Amino acid sequence: MLSEHDLQELESTLLPALERHHLRLLAHSLRCLQQAAAGGTTMPAQAGLMAWAQQQPNLAVDPTFIPVLVEQLAKAAVQLEAIGQEFHKPPLALEISDLVRWGQRQADQRLDNTLKPPEQ
Secondary structure (H helix, E strand, O other), X not given: OOOHHHHHHXXXXXXXXXXXXXXXXHHHHHHHXXXXXXXXXXXXXXXXXXXXXXXXXXXXXXXXXXXXXXHHHHHHHHHHHHHHHHHOOOHHHOOHHHHHHHHHHHHXXXXXXXXXXXXX
């Protein structure tokens, strides 16, 4: 789960609300994947994610949500792997500050593309 410090770091950015929300989802996914990997450095397989999710007490109240969560974590894992490559880090070694820097870089690139004059 995200700590208070994690949330403060995410919310302290000047990014638009939608981008901060995306970062919160990625950060939450990162923390879940780190827990599911139990301190390992490799991304857990779908079966491992399912086993981890089934052991979470807060998910026991709605077991139909577990496959949806596992699917979303698997999709987030793909994006985290790409971010890890950008930072030359294993995806599970990423920190919240890495995600914030990535989000700011993405926003800057979009802004740069918007401000460029059209090619003639």
